Amino acid sequence: MSCSSSSASDEDEEGIDSYRKGGYHAVRIGDPFNRGRYIAQRKLGWGQFSTVWLAYDTQSSNYVALKIQKSATQFAQAALHEIEVLSVIVNGDPSNTKCVVRLIDHFKHSGPNGQHQCMVLEFLGDSLLRLIKHNRYKGLHLNKVREICKCILIGLDYLHRELGLIHTDLKPENILLFSTIDPAKDPVKSGLSPILERPEGNLNGGSTMNIIEKKLKSRAKRAVAKISGGRTSMGGPTQKPERNLDGVDLRCKVVDFGNACWNAKPFAEEIQTRQYRAPEVILRSGYSYSTDMWSFACTAFELATGDMLFAPKGSQSFCEDEDHLALMMELLGKMPRKIATGGARSKDLFDRHGDLKRIRRLKYWPLNRLLIDRYKFSDDEAREFSDFLCPLLEFAPEKRPTAQQCLQHPWINHTVSTNVSMKNKGVAMEKLEKGVSSLHMRVGK
Template sequence: MSKDDGDSASDYSDIESCHSDEEEDLEDYRKGGYHPVSVGDRYDNGRYIVLRKLGWGHFSTVWLTLDTMTDTHVALKIVKSANRYTDSALEEIKLLECVKKTNPEAKGYRHVAQLLDHFWHQGPYGKHACMTFEVLGESLLSLMKRYNYKGIPQNIVKRISKQVLEGLDYLHRECGIVHTDLKPENVLVWIPNIEDYLKKDTAEILSDIKQKEAISLASSPTQLQPQNQPWLSESESAGLSKSKRKRLKKKKKMKSLQEAREEALENGDTGDLEDKMGNLKISTSWKRPKEIKVIPSSILDITSIEVDKEGLQVFDDIVVKIADLGNACWMDGEYTHVIQTRQYRSPEVIVGCKWTNEADMWSAACMIFELLTGEFLFDPRAGSKYNKDDDHLAQMLELMRTVPKVLISGGEFSREFFDRTGKLRQIKRLRYRRLRDVLHDTFLVPPEDADAASTFLLPMLEMDMAKRAPASQMLESPWLQESA
């Protein structure tokens, strides 16, 4: 990818908000694309029942489902079936398994969204990787909308910031993972007592589904597979008809492939996993739907669950979790490819330097500024004589003033942006400003608060990534100590 090859973080992760006012394009329901889902559909041998749509991204859809094995609700993510998406999904699963197993006792563990299960599903448009997660609520972008993009109260921002930094510290120090796409859309609100609420909220939907299934089963007994039916022994199957024995054989094959999948993922052997699962058919009776309808998304609204007479004060005790590791990677690799959504992109990524977890810290600072003010810290625009990258670097230099040697000469594209003296080639006139002045003059933050917030953010905005403060250091900041 070239230095200015688009503003998205990657071709796999759902970098657009899952809580858009629009929905996915019907044209993407095709070979290699989305899997058509309807309320009442069952997945993984009937274990998961679809109840409603939670959201979508350009590379997956997300559904609220009931896990009949545990009698709890989970979020089911169904990835598009093209090979590049399924390959990326397998890598995401490996990263999520690491997050799940590394250190459940760590503070930051509870601030990273947890993978619960994963399986394949064969549909009319291909084989889809499926993952289930704990059910979470709206994103921080939705929270910003609640405050009309005028900034979230500082006490809530401090609480969110501390939890995000704890989550990043867990990913970085404990798991050795770089998120690479931290932004408000990828931090979700955890809702207390969610299961009690969902049990009541979905009872009528579930009742209707089971009633329809009962009618369908009565009219065509072979159409639905019984849930959680134990595997029959050879002696038990001896008296079955030829067709029933054939169906039993298929079930056993599916079970052995499921076990092979779990073993391969446990050992990190995803290449062999693809070979073993290449012929898996979970939904053998699928018929191409005559008409596909896009189901509207409906996020879980914490204010409707946690009723509070003071309205938005319900967020004073907010708990958040970092989500979407679709672009994440291991810290021990050497990377120079473009990561991060544009407004949260770090300078080393723009010039093509090698980057690692310090890039997440830059994104964290940009996001926290946005939570405080409701606006981007950096929002570059292309001009007639310069591109977005030129303007992005100019905005950074206006705020941070100095540029380290590693950016001037250490990146693949450094010479395109800087001359030998460290001056920008395309943009000559810069309007220097201090971060505390931006907070005070532009966003009317009181002087004392502007000074404190600026002091907190600047270590994460260090242009030299080697000097940028890690999450563990930022957690000691006095600015955070007032948060719960």
């Protein structure tokens, strides 16, 4: 979950059953926290571990994001880990230039369901996922993608090189813009006065009793959309596609460190959200900073095209992991045998020759051709963007460039010349010929 996002989750509400001993804390608009310093304004979102609220900091006169963890022991421990990580992050960035979310405060709050660990984070805007949706999945102009990618890379370089941290769950949802896409949703720009006390008669405003009503409304909307045969989208079907984002501040920060780990102490074998998961994680062959770089490449592609790079699905014949690996090989060529057979799960997925056991028919389509044919990139745009992405999608994790190296890449700095020498052009094309599409229906499934 985007822990300091200005937008509520697009999924169903968290459910009234989760408000019990060990679960969520029921927040009401106007509720005070930490001896009255923070006043709840409205709910921003929720996740499996916590709910997040917009709050007003009466001490600094700023709006903040208040993350309230479930009270059960395992959730409290997870919160303490995140607080530890966020404290290291903020202490190492006194100038606030590293493009990573800042922890402002943390405390415990007692309620009917137990004692809840709370984190106060700087209030940020919409997630990159919301930006992609706002743009109607059309893909952003490459200059805008470049601007966003630079911020993400600054954040990753800081986490990896200076702090020794792996994020482990990098994706558009966990990268937030500095401000909201719609100024009317910004608590400062909208001009609304902060709520400083509980509104009269607000027994459950914005909290548990509203959940059932919101859930029913959400289901009703989906039912109407299904009957009409249409797909719901932001602003309704009559809204024009938002392709000119010139008024939107595209500076952004990396957020959500609930699953982050120290490179020297990885604590979970299965990390990363499925679509952004690196091959070494699937194969259980160990992971390091380069795992984040794989997720970054997937995110950059999604920003530029509006589509996920990998969207695997299981079937009766093969599992989701096998489909995921097949999609990767369709994009990048056959996985080197040493890598395919070198993980703890390799024997379940590959034969001794390094071929998938249950998916034999692969259809290859180079990445640069995909960008040209499907997404209408120019030849130069496709070549240059692919030259940036392909090294990040190396099957061998140690061969992927670091965030620091990516920041020096010509594509990021927009110094790529279309009149490169024939020698360099030949090298670039040789790399690109290894790539294929993962966004088509594979023959023989």
